[in-house]
Amino acid sequence: MDFLLTEEHLMAQKMVRDFAQKEVYPTIKEWDRKQQMNPDVLPRMGELGILGINIPMMYGGQGFDYITLALACEELERVDTTLRVVMSVHMGLNSMALLQWGTEEQKQRFLVPQAKGEKYAAFGLTEPNAGSDVAAMTSTARREGDVYILNGEKMWISLATKADNFLVFAKTDTHANPTHAGITAFIVTKDMKGFTAGDIHGKLGVRAGSTGWFAMENVEVPIENRLGEEGEGFYIAMSCLDNGRYTVGAGAVGLIRACLEDSLKYCHERSTFGKEIGKHQLVQQKIAYMQQWYDAGRLLILKTGWMKNMGMRNTRETSMAKWYATDMSVKAALEAIQIHGAYGFSDEYDVERYLRNGKGAVIYEGTSEIHQLMQAGYALGYRVDRPIRCELPAYDPEVWQREAVVS
């Protein structure tokens, strides 16, 4: 066993931290209040290579491993959840799916510009009436010659109005049995005729991000934009979640750290009853728990990252890490507010934003309840992961760092 991060990991982590702290943190409260995304965020993440951090260099990425992705997510969410959300959809749910399932031609057309940060990517699975119950989706894709005609509406879509490319799930067979066997995955681009998108405002948290909806009205999607086979969409979606949840969990570890670090600072600054509040035992108990949640959450996430590097199936471990870290991030935020007292209840301090932001992550990418059912299912032997046609490729530094051949 080796728990050491490499020098590369540490330097990459510091670079992402410097970006988030210097360029995003100073104005984050303003954007959060305005319920708008800072327009500099996506271009800067692209320029700095963060949007392609763990994609092989031959596909326009930076050639770092899956652990680096988790470290980046931790640093991003340490500053604001909305930054990590970008990585969840652009990288975890979309680009990594192209790496895993895409044909060489699809990788060249879509993955390369995404990894270079020239195009932004998002994911369209959830619908107004289909969340955890994925198979209840009503979006359809009808084959007509060399195209599919897509109709339907997707909701709670991160980067809905910012992304160029969407990985969209729709039913090619509405009578399939089981129902989920009729779902197929498509790459839809925002410039396709019949595609419209909008933002949703009034959310409790992730207010400095972009969350919205998109609708497809007779959108013609060429057959070469189908990801995987017809009817394979459900398995693709689930594999995407193994990667999306990984980024969400890693981000939640960063949110716990944010709660802990802010609380530690406040414990030394604020005095009550003649001593700094860190000297009070009930405050110490909260600090101890936050440290425990951070340590445990981080171990779970890094182990999952190690499994991804090794090419091992990690659905159960990812689910556990995401469930634990997000649940604990909400608890940590509540405790951080409690430690900050009345000040924590106001937006003069950051901790109230942590709570609002953390609450989303116990709902999206598998509610905490779904993860509990999964974990019980594995333990009881009701649930077994079967091999899938395309596994996420193991991290191989030689392959990842091989440059594209310019023809």
Add this chain to the structure above:
Amino acid sequence: MHVVVVTKSTPDTAAKVTVDASGKPTWTEAMVINPWDEYAVTEAVLLKEAHKGQATILTVGTEEHNEALKQGLAIGLDQAARVWDDALVGADSLLYAKAVAAAIQKLGNADLVIFGKEFADLGSDVHVYQVARKLGYAVLGSVSKILEIDFSAKTIKVERMLEQGKQIVTSKLPAVIAVLKDINEPKYPSFIGIRKAAKAEIPVWSLADLGLDAGTRQTQVSAYTNPPKIEGEVEIIEGASAAEKAAKLADKLIEAKVI
């Protein structure tokens, strides 16, 4: 064209530095590249890219100063070197400058040597002038902009930011410059640069490697102490009206010779 950046690691400016019982300054946070040197490194990268030349980052210090060297490599400098020798423990700025100058000569000299404005930890810039003197190069402090640089004609034209205003100066190369924050927007390391830096083997040169001998120190730090604690007390000035309170306050301030 060869540009050399001279750097060191310093405690993070956010770090709380205290002097312990033995009289040594201590802090808990990790060392970072001297904040002023971020501008020096970026300027060297910009020059190297614009003029297709070679850029080196150099430090005199213990292993913990590798952090600053690696940062420089990750941002885009070509090579790094470190000078260290037990005889340099507690070195004064003159010995430091001798070591830097000898290392630059060992590198095959430079057209331009760039320093950050000062060392953020010691608040000192005397080493900049001492290095220039030892090398026999021209020296320009407080540089806020390189207006023109011609490595073949060996000339440089800079803007210097002075308390009284700006000054435009031309000089011959080789030169030593110390740069201000106005000169550029510091670059971040690139991921490719990070990989290169992580793999880099950085040579360490001793004083003997540089043909130097520590000699006798001209100055020596004898002690550090914590700044005196500021003690004060709050007094509420009572009075029937604001004008009366203000008058009482003014009297007290005059009495205390504040105004």
